[in-house]
Amino acid sequence: MRKLFLILCASTLMFSQTIILGVVPQQSPLKLAKKWSKVTNYLKEKTGYKIVFKTEKSIPTFEEQLYSGAYDIAYMNPYHFVVANHKQNYEAFTRANKNIVGILLAKEKSIPFTKDNLKGKTFLFPAPNAFAATLLTKFELKNHFNFDIDKEAKVLYVNSHDSVYKGISRDVGYIGGGIIRTFNNFKDKNDKDKLNIIYKTNEYPSHPIAFHPRLDKDIVKKIKDAFLSMPEDLTKTLSIKRFIKTNSDEYEIIKSVKPL
Structure with a gap:
C-alpha cells in the first residue's frame, strides 16, 4: 500500500509541473501552435510532464x-x-540533423550582386537578429560581394518569414531573406510562384533546443531522449527529418557571424 501511495504521489508531482516550451515565431503563432501542439502532446506522453507551447507575435x-x-x-x-x-546560461541539447542555410529571394530569376545594382534597393527581413535569414545573408553579401546592406540599401523588418515572402511577391521589397525550410512550407501559391531563390549561404548548425539551468537534469534527460526518439511522422510536422544530439560548444562558430 505504501509503495502504491509513493507511486501515485510521484505521478501527481510529474503532471503538476508545467514546463514552458518557447518557439521562435518564424511563422504565425497559429501555424506554429498547430504543429507544436502535436509535439507537446507527444512529450507529455513520453516524459509524464506537462509541456506547454508558447510563442510570441514577433x-x-x-x-x-x-x-x-x-x-x-x-x-x-x-x-x-x-x-x-551568455545571459541566462541556456544549454543546447538537440537540433535538427540538417544544417541551416540562409536564402535570398526575388521576383527576378537572377540578380547581379554589385553595388551599382543593389544600392538603394529595399531588402525585407523577418527581424534584425533572425540568424540565417538576416544575419547570415547580410554577413555573406558584405564579405563576398563587398556590399553592406545596412549602409547602402533600405531595410524593412516584417516580423516573420512568411511576411518576407509575401512582401517580395507584392513588390514591397526587391530582395528578401529567408531559409529553405520556411520557404518550402510557404503555402500561398499565388505569391510563391512569383519568387525565385537567387542566393544560398554557407551551412551552419541549425536551430537548437536548449534548456534553462533551473530545469532539473533528470527532466532534461527525459525530454532529450523523447526528442531523439521522436517518430518520423511527427518530426515531418516540423519539416525536420530527425533530431540529433548537440551541445553549446557547437555554436561557438556563430560568434564569427555576429560577435556578442
Missing part, C-alpha cells in the same frame, strides 16, 4: 522573453542561443 518579443529566462526549454535560432547562453 521575433523581437520572443528575444525579450528568451533573454529574461521566461522559457524552461526553447527552440531558437543559433544567434539567439549564443545570446541566451
